[in-house]
Amino acid sequence: MSNVTSEIKKAKSAALVLATLDTETKNKALKAMADALDDNRKKILEANAKDVSNAEQMAKKGDLSDSLVKRLKVNDEKITGMIDGIKDVIKLDDPVGETMSSVKLDDDLILYQIKCPIGMLGVIFESRPDVVPQILSLCLKSGNAVAFKGGSEAKHSNKVLFDVLTEAAAEAAVPKEAFVLMESREDISEILKMDGDIDLLIPRGSYEFVKYIQNNTKIPVLGHSAGICHIYVDDEADVDLALAVTLDSKIQYPAVCNAVETLLVNWDIAEEFLPRMVKLFIENGVEVRSDKRAKRLIPKDPKVIDATDEDWDAEYNDLIISIAIVEDIEEAIDFINKHGSHHTDAIITGNKEKQAEFVRSVDSADVFINASTRFADGFRYGKGAEVGISTNKIHSRGPVGMEGLMIYKYVLVGNGQVVKDYVGKNAKKYIHKKLDKEFSL
Amino acid sequence: MSNVTSEIKKAKSAALVLATLDTETKNKALKAMADALDDNRKKILEANAKDVSNAEQMAKKGDLSDSLVKRLKVNDEKITGMIDGIKDVIKLDDPVGETMSSVKLDDDLILYQIKCPIGMLGVIFESRPDVVPQILSLCLKSGNAVAFKGGSEAKHSNKVLFDVLTEAAAEAAVPKEAFVLMESREDISEILKMDGDIDLLIPRGSYEFVKYIQNNTKIPVLGHSAGICHIYVDDEADVDLALAVTLDSKIQYPAVCNAVETLLVNWDIAEEFLPRMVKLFIENGVEVRSDKRAKRLIPKDPKVIDATDEDWDAEYNDLIISIAIVEDIEEAIDFINKHGSHHTDAIITGNKEKQAEFVRSVDSADVFINASTRFADGFRYGKGAEVGISTNKIHSRGPVGMEGLMIYKYVLVGNGQVVKDYVGKNAKKYIHKKLDKEFSL
Structure with a gap:
């Protein structure tokens, strides 16, 4: 040994x-x-x-x-x-x-x-x-x-x-x-x-x-690999709010997993939103990789280049963002579930039904409404201390605090009960009444 | 594909x-x-x-x-x-x-x-x-x-x-x-x-x-392999209760994982308890595999044979039980944590301090006091339907009902908050107040 x-x-x-x-x-x-x-x-x-x-x-x-x-x-x-x-x-x-x-x-x-x-x-x-x-x-x-x-x-x-x-x-x-x-x-x-x-x-x-x-192990692993986070700016978004939240999600600390990597913009708000957004990105040193539809709405600039297929699955961890236009919220949700890493994704919209649809349908550990993706963090969530962030779908998900280090045991306290009394003819019936009782002996 | x-x-x-x-x-x-x-x-x-x-x-x-x-x-x-x-x-x-x-x-x-x-x-x-x-x-x-x-x-x-x-x-x-x-x-x-x-x-x-x-997989597995369950009969046990619970744990359905396989008996109660227990086992067709110390207290019978080292780690799933004498509860707990499969283990004692020590120290999914190990089951626990029994130590443990098929997502609802306002000089402070509020938009 x-x-x-x-x-x-x-x-x-x-x-x-x-x-x-x-x-x-x-x-x-x-x-x-x-x-x-x-x-x-x-x-x-x-x-x-x-x-x-x-x-x-x-x-x-x-x-x-x-x-x-x-x-x-x-x-x-x-x-x-x-x-x-x-x-x-x-x-x-x-x-x-x-x-x-x-x-x-x-x-x-x-x-x-x-x-x-x-x-x-x-x-x-x-x-x-x-x-x-x-x-x-x-x-x-x-x-x-x-x-x-x-x-x-x-x-x-x-x-x-x-x-x-x-x-x-x-x-x-x-x-x-x-x-x-x-x-x-x-x-x-x-x-x-x-x-x-x-x-x-x-x-x-x-x-x-x-x-x-x-x-390389059979031991359960608590952690996350990729952090490909999205923001979807809906046509019912407050444009100033969308600008501020998206900028913060990208530049507040670009090297980390909860920074946004891909921005999805609804066609109907793109003309109003995108030129201002890209201007902000350029002013803050962010390279923009744009799909063809978005490109038409963006002023020409050396910092704006064409996105390739690889960009939609890329985690830059850097001052780079990819931008795509989508027709509606359904296309945005499909895009996120397909290309995302199930980490943190946000919607910007004032429409409560669309907020609810986004929450229900996006399969990510952290789903945000009108707030920066950078909030996905144990300290900001109030956990006191963070074990890590998990994109696992069993045990712990999202920012993990001490609760992620716990499991439970079942304790059955009886006075001689045997199973044979609860089976067959004349079987005793289980009561199965939920109690609000702390464990005590 | x-x-x-x-x-x-x-x-x-x-x-x-x-x-x-x-x-x-x-x-x-x-x-x-x-x-x-x-x-x-x-x-x-x-x-x-x-x-x-x-x-x-x-x-x-x-x-x-x-x-x-x-x-x-x-x-x-x-x-x-x-x-x-x-x-x-x-x-x-x-x-x-x-x-x-x-x-x-x-x-x-x-x-x-x-x-x-x-x-x-x-x-x-x-x-x-x-x-x-x-x-x-x-x-x-x-x-x-x-x-x-x-x-x-x-x-x-x-x-x-x-x-x-x-x-x-x-x-x-x-x-x-x-x-x-x-x-x-x-x-x-x-x-x-x-x-x-x-x-x-x-x-x-x-x-x-x-x-x-x-x-043979990297996918998380919910399940249990071995079911090596123990009963420890303490010197402060009620002997009749110990007899009934142990017999039920062995014979009520011996082919399943929550049947008892090894019986540990405190030295100070062995003389009173063991001869009666073994008589019951023999009457019910159970083969007894005994350690040397227990053997002295058990009447000779063709159904009683000597245990070997392998018996302490065996899951019989059959009408066979191994019996060992222990000095005290600490020896019993060590034995269970060493030889058990962290499935279901029971103590029979009237002493509440020893009950508490057993609950605290035995590292099993189901820890029972004065009740049959056969109760470790989703239906008996009142889960309605059972997914399986887990000896995993993350996510779900013990009998698993529908709760074992669930995880959670974090939903953050804001109105444009950005992280940069909460860092550096003049940073806004997080409130982190627990609410008792259902999710709503």
Whole structure:
């Protein structure tokens, strides 16, 4: 058994202990973790400086992207952000043991459905070291064990953060073995094979990275690969509102998955809306890729080029937008369901029936009405802390908070009931009355 | 593109229509399906008679088990059962569009989480033809498209049931293409590869069968492989209660996954409990496989043999039970978490603290106190109809009803809000107030 395999098996056992910790113990440990970050600022910054200096050298040679180096950097403000993040998790309700439903099956025979941790999680992430405190605090509060594998470019930062945090937690009676930091590249292929031990994998990184994980493991993966988001501007849209929302959806942070990539415009509003929209795009440095019909309505400009078929399935993550004209809302919905990535799609219209149709028919995790696609985010949704965004269609969808780390167990409390009394002639009948009763013994 | 691949792609498109049907239309279609079964009893019985006669000939040659032939048989009473099952589904609340949560992010910016169908399901099942009306009615009510692949031994029965039901539904304005029946064996390997199109697979059949499906697809699988259930009889158990519950858990229907396979007995009650328990087992034809310590307390009998290491990880599905002595509840819990299949495990004790410890620490879908393991079942839980039992730890766990066919989407309703107003200096603050508001436009 490799080192990592045996550490993860130990963590899985420790997960059973973690699942039974009371809220007070967990919050004390979280407080200790926040304090430890504050006490170890210097150590963290020193370790991060090593990573950043190595990464900058690699970036100079072209082996690393500048944006990756940027994401890698930790400063005092970012450490304060990590501390605040942990404090937010302290404030979240403890989900473990929460009663989800209760049903009276018969006299003195009550069935409870109660929340419990999923168990053993694996988190594989690229350069951002702030994933460590974020996920570690969510896992601790939700009673899940977790194994981390970060990018090698962040290895010093991850190691010092992991050590500082888990040592602080251990002093507050949290089993240290529940948390594992993997450091070698080979460990990834190792953990992808551990479908008997790891209950859920959470990859955080680029499209290609997440896709690679999804394609190479039997473990359920919580995540999203592509983020091809649409805005449909209906003929009953408020034009100024449509301009502002579309511009924000594209330029507020174009590198991320919830930025809009394709704009669909109703034929009947295109003449009024499109020239103004494209002018705004050009002023803000956005390249426009237009279909033939839209092109007729757009002033000629070097920033406006013809769209090809590939553009309708492209995630630019950049200051580029594709534009197509559609006849009506039905064509827009079909287009989105066909070309989208079921992430976030918005309609701009004042017509409530069309809003409802869009909500019913668009098969995406986040369906927005008259608001920027950029709102699709755990922090903005009020989840306190985000595990990730999921385009899965089972378990969790959209921005995922701590609730995505929970499952339930059924607890049946009886006093000797046997099934044979409920079958055959003279069978006792089940009552099946929904109760509003918290689990208690 | 193969025939099945193109039919499933069509079904996936039809799923988007199915997702938008109103409750009245769906209930009308369900009523028509129930009536059609009643009107076509003769046709169904004739088709089934062909399958049964073929199967009986195969069973004579030893190519099919007798229990499979038994499960295959449909009679008038079973058709009535199918009709009643569909009527139960009519009574279930329509889950589509249900508001799960609502949060005020800011003035005129409300985030709703609403239930929606998962989309395209694949159901692969062995001989029981009653799976067709059961799953078809649940899928229709929950707005999911579904492709079926039944065992070849039931092909005539499945075909006539599928045709009668989907034709009736189509007359009630339900898109017929949403439902697919696959008939050739090669279709299975075809659909296992369709992870871009099928959102969830539900295999129903033997342990080996489910395991095979789980090991050969990237599609999420809702199901359970092994059912290794335990009962722990604590030293503070009521002995008569322990005897009755354990006997029921073993003999009431030993061939199924929720029958008990291993009995753990606290050392301090073993002398009083075990001789009586084993006597009952022997009287009821149960073979007992005992560990060394238990053996000393059990009267010698040809039905009592020594357990081997393999027995602690065995699912007998038969009149066989393994028995081990444990020192205390902690040893019992460790044993269950190590050897169990996280399906259903019970404790027999009057001590509430030990009950609570067992509930907290046993990592199983169903954790029972003083009741038979045989209660772990969708019908007994009051779910109306059962999709299956899941030992997965994401999405659905334990007996799964219609709720297991649902996911949610986030709907954000705004009036032109843009993210840039909520970042940087003078950023607007999110309100994040939980509302108790149904989704409305």
